[in-house]
């Protein structure tokens with residue numbers, strides 16, 4: 001089959017050049033393809049505009065510097081921030097590490113308690129464990145059966161020595177949207193630093209540093225149709241008392257000393273263009289289009305097979321996310337039987353080392369059977385109705401085959 005490009009696409013040339021024609025990509029929480037406009041914006045910065053933006057003594061440096069600052073402004077506009085509040089990093093993992101380790105260490109003399117949630121990405125969970133080894137206490141707030149944190153639980157977990165709360169805006173497995181506005185307000189009231197990993201939310205739902213009272217926010221380009229290996233940490237500079245994060249990377253003092261190292265200029269330019277394209281796509285109704293594809297996929301699956309159970313709240317989730325357990329099947333086996341043509345992810349694949357299955361699905365209190373039969377679907381910018389129908393049809397057939405000859409497709 002051929003890929004018909006969606007309304008956000010720049011034209012026929014895009015699909016014609018794709019090596020993956022014939023395959024259907026439904027794993028947009030793992031990563032997204034680079035938007036062709038993003039790639040076009042980046043290319044000159046590998047070749048003729050290759051200057052190092054740190055030096056300002058010649059035109060090469062100056063044009064690279066201008067490009068970086070333009071990208072910074074575009075990204076800031078997308079999240080309602082000031083450009084000078086953004087620090088470019090190698091990705092969201094580095095941003096999360098800088099936020100957690102930096103904040104906790106800089107405020108250790110005030111208190112050694114950190115609050116986060118059981119749903120967080122490993123890039124937040126692991127630095128939390130490191131902080132515990134360094135003598136911090138970390139409370140991981142539980143979620144309800146729908147996969148949503150209750151702000152009241154966060155409030156109850158706060159102590160006089162709490163210095164930091166970190167809560168993700170949207171989960172990368174079940175897509176649930178967390179009450180970051182309420183939790184941010186709670187932290188603001190008590191003078192506690194509030195960090196949110198907004199990687200999955202940015203570009204998919206409206207994001208606002210002010211509406212969420214966020215002091216720190218982690219972002220990643222490759223989850224929003226930008227390149228891999230570039231991210232950013234928003235650091236609210238106007239905060240009183242000010243945040244003084246110790247850098248994780250020391251050297252030439254780039255990014256106001258918070259992140260030394262020669263800037264990844266093509267990556268940053270791509271990140272800026274991805275932000276511009278994303279703002280445009282959001283304004284153009286991309287979220288509604290993607291949500292309707294998601295709903296179509298679920299309806300189609302349910303029309304063809306029994307025992308499709310949605311994991312996590314269906315309403316309060318990212319428009320392109322679906323996480324379903326399919327009764328009586330092993331997700332791993334099912335995905336293997338689908339072959340290379342459809343890219344989906346299983347609950348087990350999202351797991352941390354140890355093979356216990358997804359810590360997120362576990363946190364919902366789901367049974368082993370339900371965790372191991374879970375499939376994550378991530379729909380994105382270039383998916384079409386044709387692809388959605390085809391993927392649901394093939395998945396349903398694979399389920400019927402896996403359930404054995406006694407089961408039949410519904411008619």
Ligand SMILES: *Cc1c(COP(=O)(O)O)cnc(C)c1O
Nearest residue numbers: 091092093121123172199220231
């Ligand atoms: C992908 C992801 C990260 C890590 O981002 P990288 O830029 O790949 O390091 C962090 N948090 C969440 C929620 C993610 O989905």
